Amino acid sequence: xxxxxxxxxxxxxxxxxxxxxxxxxxxxxxxxxxxxxxxxxxxxxxxxxxxxxxxxxxxxxxxxxxxxxxxxxxxxxxxxxxxxxxxxxxxxxxxxxxxxxxxxxxxxxxxxxxxxxxxxxxxxxxxxxxxxxxxxxxxxxxxxxxxxxxxxxxxxxxxxxxxxxxxxxxxxxxxxxxxxxxxxxxxxxxxxxxxxxxxxxxxxxxxxxxxxxxxxxxxxxxxxxxxxxxxxxxxxxxxxxxxxxxxxxxxxxxxxxxxxxxxxxxxxxxxxxxxxxxxxxxxxxxxxxxxxxxxxxxxxxxxxxxxxxxxxxxxxxxxxxxxxxxxxxxxxxxxxxxxxxxxxxxxxxxxxxxxxxxxxxxxxxxxxxxxxxxxxxxxxxxxx
Numbered sequence: 001x002x003x004x005x006x007x008x009x010x011x012x013x014x015x016x017x018x019x020x021x022x023x024x025x026x027x028x029x030x031x032x033x034x035x036x037x038x039x040x041x042x043x044x045x046x047x048x049x050x051x052x053x054x055x056x057x058x059x060x061x062x063x064x065x066x067x068x069x070x071x072x073x074x075x076x077x078x079x080x081x082x083x084x085x086x087x088x089x090x091x092x093x094x095x096x097x098x099x100x101x102x103x104x105x106x107x108x109x110x111x112x113x114x115x116x117x118x119x120x121x122x123x124x125x126x127x128x129x130x131x132x133x134x135x136x137x138x139x140x141x142x143x144x145x146x147x148x149x150x151x152x153x154x155x156x157x158x159x160x161x162x163x164x165x166x167x168x169x170x171x172x173x174x175x176x177x178x179x180x181x182x183x184x185x186x187x188x189x190x191x192x193x194x195x196x197x198x199x200x201x202x203x204x205x206x207x208x209x210x211x212x213x214x215x216x217x218x219x220x221x222x223x224x225x226x227x228x229x230x231x232x233x234x235x236x237x238x239x240x241x242x243x244x245x246x247x248x249x250x251x252x253x254x255x256x257x258x259x260x261x262x263x264x265x266x267x268x269x270x271x272x273x274x275x276x277x278x279x280x281x282x283x284x285x286x287x288x289x290x291x292x293x294x295x296x297x298x299x300x301x302x303x304x305x306x307x308x309x310x311x312x313x314x315x316x317x318x319x320x321x322x323x324x325x326x327x328x329x330x331x332x333x334x335x336x337x338x339x340x341x342x343x344x345x346x347x348x349x350x351x352x353x354x355x356x357x358x359x360x361x362x363x364x365x366x367x368x369x370x371x372x373x374x375x376x377x378x379x380x381x382x383x384x
Contacts, residue, residue: 007204017193054274068224075326079319084243105366135269300343310361
């Protein structure tokens with residue numbers, strides 16, 4: 001447990017440095033891909049923790065870290081972005097919602113696909129190596145969609161590009177330097193942050209286990225919540241900083257949702273892949289009733305979040321609903337099965353309202369248009 005004294009701040013420092021590198025990288029890449037890469041770099045500490053747990057073969061704790069980090073993003077991260085935006089608005093009326101541009105269509109829609117796959121996984125109560133491959137392939141498809149979106153919405157991409165004046169602290173100072181210096185410091189931050197992460201992740205996880213035993217707390221619950229709080233630090237620092245500025249609030253939501261996509265696809269896919277590598281053969285992760293409940297709850301929560309964002313608006317009562325249900329399951333754990341039913345019921349209500357309105361959600365319309373444009377592009381190339 002004493003190892004937490006140095007590993008916890010070490011992982012937080014690693015997260016900050018990786019976040020600096022990501023923000024500097026975002027200056028030189030187009031909007032959608034920049035945010036996706038930013039989110040990927042920021043989740044590297046989470047990958048480090050999950051990879052160590054998976055390699056150790058502790059299937060029980062693999063799902064603890066995964067489900068905890070996912071529920072923290074949707075239940076805590078998304079709402080806090082809105083709350084910061086709400087309380088930071090000092091002039092004029094308080095905002096009732098965050099309006100997203102149509103460039104958010106891929107992020108707001110794509111999360112549906114890994115959720116469908118995880119619903120299938122939860123029904124059979126097992127996760128295989130092939131599930132991991134499928135989920136990682138979904139992440140590559142997600143990046144491909146973002147690239148096509150860049151071409152499809154090229155005239156709007158500049159609206160979401162990171163600018164030097166939007167940076168703060170160390171990244172702002174580095175951005176004022178020449179291109180070569182920016183690349184140099186970006187690599188330094190990434191190398192040092194990644195190196196510290198590799199050194200700290202093993203004793204950090206072992207320290208969490210020891211702390212859980214000393215406090216008489218479930219090892220699963222302890223790693224489910226405490227480890228993600230440290231490893232998700234960079235996403236929250238960046239997103240919460242953007243949330244203080246009205247013009248950057250959509251980017252804050254983008255950052256959080258893109259990180260959720262990363263975790264539902266790439267991070268979740270790494271679990272059976274790394275576990276199989278540790279055994280030297282394709283492995284199967286079997287779920288017991290408790291793990292089944294955890295996965296079902298996490299899927300139901302993210303599904304409700306996706307439906308909330310489908311019209312490209314994130315409203316005040318939606319933020320309160322996500323935060324309130326997360327807080328209840330956090331402080332009153334025995335209500336989790338009941339809260340899963342509440343998430344499902346609310347999702348049905350939201351979906352029913354969409355059907356009765358007679359208008360498909362804007363994000364889904366834009367995603368359909370993007371797919372139609374991609375298809376026309378492919379047919380044009382095939383015929384030429």
